Amino acid sequence: MALCLLPQVAHATGVSAGTLIQNTASATYTSGAASGSVTSNTVTLKVDELLDVAVAGLTTTPVATGATTAVLEYRITNTGNGPEAFNVIVNPSVAGNNFDAVVQSVVIDSNGNGTYEPGVDTVLASGSPTPALAADASLKTFVIVALPAGATDGQTSQVRLTAEAVTGTGTPGTSFSGQGEGGGDAVVGASGASANGLDALIASLASVALTKSAVIVDPFGGSKPVPGAVVTYTLVASVSGSGQVDGLHITDAYPTGTTYQASSLKLEGAALTDASDADAGLASGTGIDVNLGTVAGGTTKTVKFDVKIN
Template identity: 65%
Template sequence: MNTYLSPLSRAAGIAGCSLVALSVTAPLANTAHATGVLAGTLIENTATATYQSGSTTGSVTSNKVTVKVDELLDVAVATLSTAPATATSEPAVLIYSVTNSGNGPEAFNLAADPKTSGNGFDGTIKSVVLDSNSNGVYDPGVDTVLTAGALATPVLAPDKSTKVFVLVDLPAGATDAQTSQVRLTATAQTGSGTPGTSFSGKGEGGGDAVVGLTTASANSLAALIASLANISLSKSATILDPFGTAKPVPGAIVTYSLAAKITGSGTLDGLHVIDTIPDGTTYVPGSLKLDSAALTDGVDGDAGVGGASGIDVTLGKITGGTTKTVAFSVKIN
């Protein structure tokens, strides 16, 4: 009887035997990772043939085949801002996450682009910042501000993320409630391109680095909205003469009313209402008022100062939708 031997058996030098069983085992040096087997992992494979020849049984082991896993370059970028960030006199803070979705350690170059189709305005990128303490909140003086020419994440292990803040200033000419978007792009420092593009010897452990389905570059858009306030100041006067009528004769009292109307969704800071005493008149002491409440003339704890040179009322920080009225009186000389 002729006995058929598999190519593996022949390669192992077995002749004239009756083949009973053939098994192949493939132990891995590492378990599978969420992003796939880690780059640089050695996958080792050895086959075994068991046989019976007459009354003798035995086995033979093949040579070991080792494959080193190449590095796959992939990245994901997501916007973490659930609503448009507010841009006022302070920059808007946009929040993104950058995740290494490849199977090897990789750093990613960052680029923030404020020029997006459909924008009501194109903001000005003030800075790109890494969340140094990983609390998800922009902390000035704590988080790391990236410098021009070095806009990149640290090296991220597979499946690890970092949060990135993009600070955006409003341009001149932006109006209240206008919206805009900024695109953050992250690109693998090793390289990017068409999926399957290979960078010889650039992968972890000296293997190749291969571009994954994301092209090793990804981006996401985050929105901001302008929150601005505007002010209009109107001035009116009423007259009471010594005869009880409204004639502007010497001795008549002129009461000026200054209405500061703040509109828009934003806030005005450091607001003052200032006026001078007209020539030919004299300030009436104790006549200064804010929203009908009397103010003292001297420099003290209240908001007003009044005297021969004029009046100055500090309104401070005022939100849109507010009207503040300042009044004072003078006497015609």
């Protein structure tokens, strides 16, 4: 499994785990007319592995999400002095959240380009640790989340990612005999071999209000709904919110007792053809259908069509 080795943002603590530190003393002396020297035995120490980690949330502003998923970014850095893998725990239930995001997957940046690429980057199976990171190595990690049902526009939330050394965690100084690099001990460092970071997201949603009005022109120049009068219906879709709506259609059935007036269908004042073709409108034998597609919040769309009272 390829690792994403990002530029160093933290430094491992001291000498690399497993390094042998050796020292031999010597002494010189004189005795009468003679002089001499002696050396001591060599004392060898093997440097134990220090278990330390740092985690940073990389999202500087809340990630806006609506109908699609959001990608949150974190960096896990091995700040210990030996290679170590880390268990990753994602918690969307952070105090102060307006909603708790739905976690869909945890993904590591396998090719190291810093960009989330579905189908390319490696999804961490539930309960699986990261690959082992060398001292000072970092791994960019993506958490894919979605909005829960009931979230409303503008609500905010945080998601916490925690990385824990696979070898073990605990209070600083806790030792795991023989589990360090090179067969030495592994000792928990100042981080407790566990660290976490937060990323934020904000719900970006939209809603639609639809209003309908009618203007009547009768055959006598008045506005009475008598047989032969033409009724112009105006439908206004108002989209509000910071997000967008997708697949928005305005539909309306012709009222009983009326006949649609051919080629009267309009969107934003521009004529639409009645046929099912490249434009947004369709006037069938029973009603109209105007496909507005994706519409951003703060936008209004106006549709008009005419019927004649039979």
